[in-house]
Amino acid sequence: MSNVRFGLREVPGLAERMATLMCVDLDLKSNDENLESETQEEEKSGSLDNVLEILQKEMDKVKERGVDAAIWLELEALGIDDEMLKSLELSTKFPNLVALNLWGNKLEDAETIIQEVTKCRRLKAIWLNDNRALRLMRVSLALICSSSLVCSCLLRFFSNMSRSSVCIFSGDRISKLILDGIPGLEIYNSCFTSNFGEWALGFCGSIFGADNPGCLSECSGSLASITTLDLSNRCVRCLPKAFSPIMLPSLSHLNIRGNQLDQISVDDLLQLLKSFTLQTLEVDIPGPLGNSALQILEYLPNLSFLNGISASVITETGKHVIDSALQPRLPEWAPSEPLPDRVIGAMWLYLMTYRLADEEKIDETPVWYVMDELGSALRHSDDANFRVAPFLFMPDGKLASAVSFSVLWPIQDVHHGEECTRDFLFGIGEDKQRSARLTAWFHTPENYFIQEFKKYQQQLASRSLPAPKEALITRSILQHDGHSLQVYTDIPHVEEFLTHPKFVLTTNPKDADIIWTSMQVDPEVKKAFELTDLHYTNQFPFEACLVMKHHLAETILKAAYLMTISLFLDSMLNCTCCGTGRPEWLQPTYNLETQLSQLIGDYFVRKQDALNNLWILKPWNMARTIDTTVTEDLSAIIRLMETGPKICQKYIEHPALFKGRKFDLRYIVLVRSMDPVQIFLFDVFWNYRGRLNHMNTPEFVREFEEEHQVNWQTIHQGIQDMIRSVFDSAAAVHPEMHNPQSRAMYGVDVMLDHLFKPKLLEVTYCPDCGRACKYDTEAIVGNGGIFRGRDFFNTVFECLFLGKTAHVTPL
Numbered sequence: 001m002s003n004v005r006f007g008l009r010e011v012p013g014l015a016e017r018m019a020t021l022m023c024v025d026l027d028l029k030s031n032d033e034n035l036e037s038e039t040q041e042e043e044k045s046g047s048l049d050n051v052l053e054i055l056q057k058e059m060d061k062v063k064e065r066g067v068d069a070a071i072w073l074e075l076e077a078l079g080i081d082d083e084m085l086k087s088l089e090l091s092t093k094f095p096n097l098v099a100l101n102l103w104g105n106k107l108e109d110a111e112t113i114i115q116e117v118t119k120c121r122r123l124k125a126i127w128l129n130d131n132r133a134l135r136l137m138r139v140s141l142a143l144i145c146s147s148s149l150v151c152s153c154l155l156r157f158f159s160n161m162s163r164s165s166v167c168i169f170s171g172d173r174i175s176k177l178i179l180d181g182i183p184g185l186e187i188y189n190s191c192f193t194s195n196f197g198e199w200a201l202g203f204c205g206s207i208f209g210a211d212n213p214g215c216l217s218e219c220s221g222s223l224a225s226i227t228t229l230d231l232s233n234r235c236v237r238c239l240p241k242a243f244s245p246i247m248l249p250s251l252s253h254l255n256i257r258g259n260q261l262d263q264i265s266v267d268d269l270l271q272l273l274k275s276f277t278l279q280t281l282e283v284d285i286p287g288p289l290g291n292s293a294l295q296i297l298e299y300l301p302n303l304s305f306l307n308g309i310s311a312s313v314i315t316e317t318g319k320h321v322i323d324s325a326l327q328p329r330l331p332e333w334a335p336s337e338p339l340p341d342r343v344i345g346a347m348w349l350y351l352m353t354y355r356l357a358d359e360e361k362i363d364e365t366p367v368w369y370v371m372d373e374l375g376s377a378l379r380h381s382d383d384a385n386f387r388v389a390p391f392l393f394m395p396d397g398k399l400a401s402a403v404s405f406s407v408l409w410p411i412q413d414v415h416h417g418e419e420c421t422r423d424f425l426f427g428i429g430e431d432k433q434r435s436a437r438l439t440a441w442f443h444t445p446e447n448y449f450i451q452e453f454k455k456y457q458q459q460l461a462s463r464s465l466p467a468p469k470e471a472l473i474t475r476s477i478l479q480h481d482g483h484s485l486q487v488y489t490d491i492p493h494v495e496e497f498l499t500h501p502k503f504v505l506t507t508n509p510k511d512a513d514i515i516w517t518s519m520q521v522d523p524e525v526k527k528a529f530e531l532t533d534l535h536y537t538n539q540f541p542f543e544a545c546l547v548m549k550h551h552l553a554e555t556i557l558k559a560a561y562l563m564t565i566s567l568f569l570d571s572m573l574n575c576t577c578c579g580t581g582r583p584e585w586l587q588p589t590y591n592l593e594t595q596l597s598q599l600i601g602d603y604f605v606r607k608q609d610a611l612n613n614l615w616i617l618k619p620w621n622m623a624r625t626i627d628t629t630v631t632e633d634l635s636a637i638i639r640l641m642e643t644g645p646k647i648c649q650k651y652i653e654h655p656a657l658f659k660g661r662k663f664d665l666r667y668i669v670l671v672r673s674m675d676p677v678q679i680f681l682f683d684v685f686w687n688y689r690g691r692l693n694h695m696n697t698p699e700f701v702r703e704f705e706e707e708h709q710v711n712w713q714t715i716h717q718g719i720q721d722m723i724r725s726v727f728d729s730a731a732a733v734h735p736e737m738h739n740p741q742s743r744a745m746y747g748v749d750v751m752l753d754h755l756f757k758p759k760l761l762e763v764t765y766c767p768d769c770g771r772a773c774k775y776d777t778e779a780i781v782g783n784g785g786i787f788r789g790r791d792f793f794n795t796v797f798e799c800l801f802l803g804k805t806a807h808v809t810p811l
Contacts, residue, residue, distance in 0.1 A: 004347070008340035015339040021376050022350055024331045024342040051078050051088065059093065070098045070213035076127075077104035082112040091119035098199075098213050099125040107131040110174050118181030124199045124214075125187035126178070134174060134189070191235035198223060198242040205229045223247045232282065233258035245275045252279045261288035270299045280305040282325065286447050293322045319430065326442035328379075329635060348635040349441060350376050352406070353642050354390045356399070366627065366643040371406045378408075380441060381421035385412040388422050436596040440638035446604045453601025485801060488512035490519065491766070493793065497773045500794040502802060514538075514743075514801065518766050533741060536801070538766065540674060540742040542734045546726070547746070547765040549647045550620050553589035557582065559729035585722045585758050588650040592617075592641050599648055603634055614651040618762075619644055652759055656752035658704055663687050664761060667748045668772070669723060670799050670808060674731045675738035680799055680808040681720060683782030686771060698778045710756055716781050719758045723748055724811045726760065743800040769793070782809045 008015040019025040054075065062069060071094045080088075085107060090097060097120045107113055110133045117126060128134055175188055185193055186200040199214055205226035208214040214222070223242065227250050236259040245251070254276070261269060269288055273281070281296075281303055283289050289296050293306055293314050303311050309322045331346035353368050370376060375388060391405045414420065424441060428434050438444055484502050488509040489495060494516055495505060506512050509529040514536045519525060521537050531537075545555040560582075582588070590599040606613045617629045617640050629640055630651055637648055655662050668682035687700045701712045726748070730737060747767025751759045772792045779787050787795075787807055798804035 004344060005340055008343055015343060018343045018347070018370065019339045021370070021373055022331060022343060022346040024333055024346050025339065027335060047079070048084055048087070051075065051080060051084065054078075055088065055093065062094070062096075068096065070096050070122075070215060072099040072210045072213040073097060074101050074210055075105070076101050080105040080107065082107055082109045085112060085116050090116065091121075094120075096122060098122055099210075101127045102131065103127045104130040107133050109133060114174060114177045114181065117178055121182060121184075123182050123185055125203065126182075126185065127187075127189055128174075129189050190233075192231075194237075196236075197240045198247070201229065201231075201240075201242055201248070202226075204231055204234070224249055226251055228253040230255045231259065232256065235259065236261060238263035239269075239272065243272075245277075248276070251276050254278055254280070255282035256288070257282050257284055259284075259288065264288070266290050270296075274300055278303060280308075282307055284445055284447060285322065286445070286451055291448070291451065293319060317430070319435070322435075326438065326444060328442055329440075345633070348633060348639050351639060352388075352390065353639075355643070369404070375406050375408065378420055378422045380424040380438075382423065384421045384423040384426075385410055385414050385418070386420050386422050387411050387426065433594075433596045436600060437638055437641070439600055440635040444600075449597055449601035450604050451601070452597040453599075453605060456595070456598040456601075485513040486511055487514045487516055487797075489516040491516065493769055493773050497790055498793045498797060499790075500797060503797055509535075514797075536741050536743060538742075538744050540671065540737050540744050541739055542737040543730075543744065543765060545730050545734050545737070546763045548621050549618050549762055550591040550593070550645065552726075552760075552763060553586060553647065553649075554591065555733050556586055556726065556729045559732045583722075583725065585718075585725075585760050587652065587759060590648045592637075592646050592648050596638070596641075599637070600634070603637075612651075612653045614653055615648050616651045617646045617648050619646050652751055652753055654754040655759075656708070656754055656756055658687075658700070658707065662751075665719075665750045665752075666767070667719065667723065667750060668767065668769070668796075669727070669746045669748055670796060671727065671742075671744045671746065672800055673738065673740075674727070674742075675735060677724075677727050677731045679724070679727050679811050680805065681723060681782075681811055682795075683779035683784075683807045683809060684772070684777055684787050685781075696775075696777060698780050701780050708756070712780070715752065715756050715758075718756075719750055720809075720811055722750070722758045722760060726763065727811075745796055745800075779807060782807065 008018065016025070055073075058071060058073060062071065073090070073094065080102065085102075090100070100117070100120065100123060107128070108131075113128065113131075113133055117123070117128075179185055179188065179193055179195075184195065186196040187193065187203065192200055199208060202208040202214060202222055205223060205228070207222055207226060224247075226248055229248070229251055232255045236256070238261070254273070264272075266289060273289075278300065279302070281300065283296070283306075285291065285293055285296070285307065293309075297303060297306060297311050297314060305311065306314060307322050308325050314322055329349060331342070331349065333342040333345060337345075347370065350370050351368050352371060353366050355366050369390075371388070378386065378388065386408055388406055388408050391407045392402050393405065394402045425434055425437055428437065435444070436449070439449075484504045486506045487494070487498065487503050488506050488511075489498075498505065503514075509515055509531060512535065515521060515529075515531065516538045521531070521539050525531070545551045588602060590596070590602070592599065603613060603615075613632045615631060615637060617631070617637060619627045622644075627643055627646075629636070631637060631640075640646065657663075664687070666686040666688065668685075670680040670682070672678040672680070684697060687695055687697065704710070705712055745766065747764035749761040749764065751761055753759055769792060773789050775789045777787055777789075779785055785807075795804075795807050798806065799808050
């Protein structure tokens with residue numbers, strides 16, 4: 001994926017074809033075409049003659065119907081400005097005007113709008129949408145002014161201006177004045193007012209409209225024939241008396257999506273709906289009827305369909321949140337955005353992926369591709385009638401000659417004229433978070449995910465980290481007779497640099513006292529090497545709780561959950577948490593295989609609060625940077641799950657910089673025991689900037705302190721506390737991790753934020769220590785002194801097996 005932008009820019013015609021396929025080039029017309037279109041639009045609208053012609057036709061209708069007939073005026077997008085609105089004298093010409101549509105005109109002066117509109121005292125509906133006057137024009141001095149001098153100047157400026165020269169309104173202020181001036185208004189800018197009743201219900205039930213404006217007074221029985229009522233997205237907070245089975249005896253299909261309905265309780269609303277003979281209901285879940293589709297059906301057993309899904313299907317599948325009317329996510333772009341950027345922003349709605357595999361292993365690098373125009377035009381359906389699969393044809397039997405195809409075939413009988421569809425998540429059920437994963441392509445209910453996130457936060461809020469246990473001394477394992485310990489290893493650096501006289505290398509693992517290997521020492525390896533429980537190994541049982549990225553965050557959070565505040569009060573005093581039960585040094589982290597809903601909720605909350613929404617995705621158990629992505633695109637986050645299990649972690653958006661560049665730190669931790677926890681921190685650490693750009697540690701610390709005016713010892717103490725907490729958490733959650741025959745070395749990668757607080761990146765098993773063995777350096781923590789690189793593994797083995805503490809600090 002890293003070469004996508006380069007390919008779009010350099011391959012001739014690629015960006016253009018992809019942009020057309022993804023429909024992100026629709027606004028790219030020639031200047032002449034745009035000019036011609038604008039000219040035609042100007043000729044069509046903005047003419048007083050055109051408006052007067054429409055009014056004359058309506059006046060002719062009045063003569064036909066009688067002077068007492070209600071009038072509906074459609075004046076949408078006619079270029080009407082403030083002066084023209086005044087000249088039309090609508091209230092005089094149409095005293096019985098009940099509905100006025102001024103959507104998309106050129107009205108700018110709020111006073112003029114209020115003055116002219118409120119003269120039409122019998123209005124029941126008015127649409128002023130998409131007029132400049134209704135855009136928010138409130139000037140907030142508190143937000144735009146940080147200087148008292150600027151504030152006073154602006155205040156003086158506005159106070160000196162006469163009321164006739166300027167009047168600043170907000171959209172809310174305009175609506176209030178209009179509603180005060182027209183008490184009977186039921187619909188304002190597509191939303192129901194608090195006065196809505198029979199006329200508004202009739203409008204949404206297709207009883208009233210331009211051809212039938214209704215009556216000037218209440219028309220008894222006018223709603224009796226309504227069978228379908230769409231009240232979606234009408235800003236309804238409470239239902240009127242007119243919404244009753246007496247007034248709506250035939251109502252069987254109701255849509256109340258997109259309404260708060262917060263002025264009526266869930267029980268009262270359910271009771272009201274139960275009094276109708278509803279067959280289908282559309283409602284937000286979670287929403288005004290609660291959080292569960294199953295509970296809604298339990299209370300409204302006569303429903304045949306809920307949100308477009310058969311009630312029997314909902315009951316059988318046990319789904320709480322259901323919806324068949326999800327709106328698709330459409331590509332969004334700025335007019336000035338170049339084609340390659342538009343394509344990158346839209347591609348996650350179209351991309352497909354696969355990985356190559358042979359008998360030995362699966363390729364670590366996924367292949368992402370886009371089908372042609374036909375394949376990309378296939379829309380999603382849960383009940384798809386086609387399937388698509390990638391097919392690789394190798395004429396020469398070699399991968400280099402491969403040609404890729406997408407094979408499309410029907411899986412149901414398909415009739416002429418029927419749409420061809422595919423299941424975007426074929427084979428993925430609710431056990432693999434199907435509903436949440438549909439968020440990559442559709443606008444799923446945000447409220448549901450936000451509530452899931454808030455529940456997750458509440459679970460974390462009462463958690464605290466475990467307190468350190470008192471460390472006991474682990475003795476040397478050296479034989480009393482003074483014989484050297486035999487070491488078997490498959491790690492070249494150990495073979496080369498382990499020169500301590502108390503350790504002798506052997507090529508036979510059976511004869512070794514210590515097994516120091518990069519392999520997983522599982523039962524099969526033990527059997528093959530004829531190992532016994534008396535052999536010392538460089539692995540602890542269940543160490544996956546630390547070295548697997550998804551288990552690491554889970555371990556830390558679970559440890560906090562298991563420990564009570566009273567038992568570990570000292571820990572709470574020493575370990576700062578961020579108010580959510582999550583330590584400050586752990587970024588918000590989600591296991592995408594199990595916590596996708598909570599992540600989506602977190603994403604939506606951050607979006608609502610205009611917070612940074614940049615995330616980093618990391619595979620569970622691959623080396624750093626492999627299949628790792630940084631993105632703020634929610635669709636990309638969800639789609640990247642397809643290339644293997646991942647965690648999604650909040651990106652550190654404000655890291656500490658060194659000479660303008662990000663860096664991270666590698667610490668080496670030596671573990672003698674996990675019960676009690678007995679760990680040692682190497683006095684030497686390593687810094688990395690960019691790709692393997694290491695700077696001598698004392699020089700780095702000296703220049704960092706000088707650049708930021710900080711004390712490194714303070715920073716180091718915070719890192720020490722964090723590392724201790726990590727291993728305490730593992731010991732608390734997995735006491736079975738302890739094994740008296742285990743000793744291990746781990747790499748702990750750390751970043752600093754802009755406040756110089758540590759952030760945990762990952763814990764690595766059997767870290768690469770080539771750099772540690774290669775360079776001599778000065779230890780600037782611990783006991784200090786010069787550390788010789790060639791003695792690195794001698795120091796490690798002395799600490800773990802001989803009980804020495806040279807060049808290490810116990811934590």
